[in-house]
Amino acid sequence: MKKGFFIFIILIYISPLSAYRFLFDLTKHEDAGNADWVIDDDWPYPYPDNPVADTAWHGAISSWGYELYMMGHEVVTLPPWDSITYGNPEHELDLMYFDVFIIPEPQNPFSENEKQAILEFVANGGGLFLVADHNSSDRDQDGWDSPRVFNAVSPTLPDTGLLYGFGVDTIFGIHFNVTGEPSNYIDDAPDSNVNDLPSDSIIFGEIGRVYAISYHAGTVMTLYPSYNPSVTAHVWKTDMPHDTTYVMFATAEYGRGRVAAIGDSSPADDGTARPGNQHIYDGWREAGCNNRVIFLNASLWLAKSSSPINERNDNSLKINMESDYDIFSVTGRKVFTGKLNAFYHIDLKSGIYLLKSRENPKKTARVIILK
Missing domain, CATH: 3.40.50.880 (Class I glutamine amidotransferase (GATase) domain)
Incomplete structure (x- = not known):
């Protein structure tokens, strides 16, 4: 049986830890x-x-x-x-x-x-x-x-x-x-x-x-x-x-x-x-x-x-499990595209990822995946 994991939104607004x-x-x-x-x-x-x-x-x-x-x-x-x-x-x-x-x-x-x-x-x-x-x-x-x-x-x-x-x-x-x-x-x-x-x-x-x-x-x-x-x-x-x-x-x-x-x-x-x-x-x-x-x-x-990509942080990203998102690794490699309820079933290493709304690509958040 596959282990589940949790997603935590850890950064929504601009801060010194913002990833560019x-x-x-x-x-x-x-x-x-x-x-x-x-x-x-x-x-x-x-x-x-x-x-x-x-x-x-x-x-x-x-x-x-x-x-x-x-x-x-x-x-x-x-x-x-x-x-x-x-x-x-x-x-x-x-x-x-x-x-x-x-x-x-x-x-x-x-x-x-x-x-x-x-x-x-x-x-x-x-x-x-x-x-x-x-x-x-x-x-x-x-x-x-x-x-x-x-x-x-x-x-x-x-x-x-x-x-x-x-x-x-x-x-x-x-x-x-x-x-x-x-x-x-x-x-x-x-x-x-x-x-x-x-x-x-x-x-x-x-x-x-x-x-x-x-x-x-x-x-x-x-x-x-x-x-x-x-x-x-x-x-x-x-x-x-x-x-x-x-x-x-x-x-x-x-x-x-x-x-x-x-x-x-x-x-x-x-x-x-x-x-x-x-x-x-x-x-x-x-x-x-x-x-x-x-x-x-x-x-x-x-x-x-x-910058345009920083504007995405002007408003918080509201997570909707039925909406479509892109998820990227810290090196920029896309690791997932689709609805988050499907994302729960794929196998990824623990770490920090970038979550981006497909509906509004300027809205993003950094997430931590813990298995």
């Missing part, structure tokens, strides 16, 4: 060439579900995903065959179901529909993390590198006079330097030219203080507060003044959402990638730098905007 959902993009050939910018080679949900170390997941940014998972958050990959959408409740990996969308060095441009989806997601409260690389980092030889992909992320706008003025420049106020612009391919490590104001949530964040970061072949950013007054620099190239040029880490707000941007992917590299890849090193834990701290500080800062 992070979606890592893999639709833009982020694993091209020597790159392997994935949290795991199992998509969309990393495996195993309960890793005991970051080495359990295979990818150059597995440590990033693993550390978020260890904080109680969910990490998911948007697979190569999928698409970027916003506002489609039938799409399980729609941006509306996530707090933060992370794009690590994309190699292909976004379609107009994808651009619009990303912008609507941010405008409505989502967090967006842009990780670029140096100028001409075109790993699949299609004419696009990550700086140009990001510089062209917005729908077509009137000519602003900027060299690549049709993207994040005019929307978020952030421009990744490319051909003909200074410091588009730099090494700077350790770089301790950081903002020293304690009010800076990226430098003085939840995970700790950032004293220095590293760039190993990256590009700087130029900021345009005339387009977005909220755009802010947090790290500058060594010996450069604290203004809007030679920026190495930046953030901005757009609508009710937030954006973070960095011009090099190597600080996120944890030194692990697919077998046979020899062009890797551990930038995540690089001595004399606080790369992991700035990435995690920024990840949590992005998640804590007034």
